Amino acid sequence: MSRILVIDDEQSIRNSLKEVLEYEKYEVDLATEGQEGLEMFEKNQYDVVLCDIKMPKMDGIEVLEEIFGQTTDVPIIMISGHGNIDTAVESIKKGAYDFIEKPLDLNRLLITIKNALEKGSLVTETRALKKKVSKKYEMVGESKALLRVKDMIERVAPTDAKVLITGDNGTGKELVARQLHEKSSRANQPFIEVNCAAIPSELIESELFGHEKGSFTSAHKQRIGKFEQAQNGTIFLDEIGDMSLPAQAKVLRALQENQISRVGSNKDIDVDVRVIAATNKNIKEEIDNHNFREDLYHRISVILIPVPSLNERKEDIPLLADHFNIRICDEYGMSKKEITKDAIKELQKINWTGNIREFRNVLERLIILCEKKITGTDVISFAHPISK
Numbered sequence: 001m002s003r004i005l006v007i008d009d010e011q012s013i014r015n016s017l018k019e020v021l022e023y024e025k026y027e028v029d030l031a032t033e034g035q036e037g038l039e040m041f042e043k044n045q046y047d048v049v050l051c052d053i054k055m056p057k058m059d060g061i062e063v064l065e066e067i068f069g070q071t072t073d074v075p076i077i078m079i080s081g082h083g084n085i086d087t088a089v090e091s092i093k094k095g096a097y098d099f100i101e102k103p104l105d106l107n108r109l110l111i112t113i114k115n116a117l118e119k120g121s122l123v124t125e126t127r128a129l130k131k132k133v134s135k136k137y138e139m140v141g142e143s144k145a146l147l148r149v150k151d152m153i154e155r156v157a158p159t160d161a162k163v164l165i166t167g168d169n170g171t172g173k174e175l176v177a178r179q180l181h182e183k184s185s186r187a188n189q190p191f192i193e194v195n196c197a198a199i200p201s202e203l204i205e206s207e208l209f210g211h212e213k214g215s216f217t218s219a220h221k222q223r224i225g226k227f228e229q230a231q232n233g234t235i236f237l238d239e240i241g242d243m244s245l246p247a248q249a250k251v252l253r254a255l256q257e258n259q260i261s262r263v264g265s266n267k268d269i270d271v272d273v274r275v276i277a278a279t280n281k282n283i284k285e286e287i288d289n290h291n292f293r294e295d296l297y298h299r300i301s302v303i304l305i306p307v308p309s310l311n312e313r314k315e316d317i318p319l320l321a322d323h324f325n326i327r328i329c330d331e332y333g334m335s336k337k338e339i340t341k342d343a344i345k346e347l348q349k350i351n352w353t354g355n356i357r358e359f360r361n362v363l364e365r366l367i368i369l370c371e372k373k374i375t376g377t378d379v380i381s382f383a384h385p386i387s388k
Helices: 010-024 034-043 060-070 085-093 106-136 144-156 173-182 203-210 245-259 283-288 294-300 310-332 341-349 355-369 378-382
Strands: 003-007 025-031 048-052 076-080 096-103 163-166 191-195 234-238 274-279 303-306
Touching: 003 010, 003 034, 010 025, 010 106, 025 034, 034 048, 034 060, 048 060, 048 106, 060 076, 060 085, 076 085, 076 106, 076 378, 096 106, 106 234, 144 173, 144 283, 144 303, 144 310, 163 173, 173 191, 173 234, 173 274, 203 245, 283 294, 303 341, 310 341, 341 355, 341 378, 355 378
Parallel strands: 003 025, 003 048, 048 076, 076 096, 163 274, 163 303, 191 234, 234 274
Antiparallel strands: none
């Protein structure tokens, strides 16, 4: 049952609202003035607040500001018999969900409360999802090699500098890109990922820049490309070393001029995106072999972040094992497994050519196949066959 706090100095209004809202199956608390309302708000959990504006001692705008000093999650609906456009605008600017004049239109009030509750639920769900996603892309470890990467992220993320992330497959280059985005001023804007190695060379331009209807045989309708989708946010060009030379030329233009043009169009489109790229290839060798444009390399490598392999930071294995143990068991609805010290030692002996990706897969196998405890013998039995 949703709980509503009504703050109003008029007894008749308070009682009427309580009667109507309780009939609609809401739980209702009443406060006679602003300070009492704030004290009740601090002590209890409310889903919506109805607050009068003109009250003695502390008016509704002050109450609104005080509540928003504590949280921005609870929708606040302002009500007033002395309403005007300026008051309504001021309330909304300060964070009110809506403004309703007295005498109250009860149908409108009930609809507004319903919409406010739905918004509150969406905000809560969104926060939970963001927390879940954020945890998914958490960088686990305290080794010197990883701490250097984390330090680079903290320094570079607040800027719009272009970043090239290098490292072997499975080292966590995407995690670095995600962290750079999440810690930037663009965090609330789109993060668009493009795996350049997974898209055929003849389609990469259309994927990145979009196309107009009829621009080629299968172009049955207009398509918005990844650069436009990432407007005001971040585009992550993963495995950029596999991008075709014609596409590289267009990416270079986009970086130089902050403009793109869709395939089949001569119209320029302004774009404002931060570009982060990653590769597991030696770009200098690709340049020497004429597979990668040197001018594009210099454009995308304002900041270089090399990601260490797991073999370079084996001291992080205990933390990684605990992290994946919790996550994997949670995914399968299982109790967390005990990983013994000798199991950790055996895991640290393995040559992890597949890096974090391989490590997670091995741990998942151990969690599924072992009982409550994972021992060194289990690691030898189930992990070594795929180790190098």
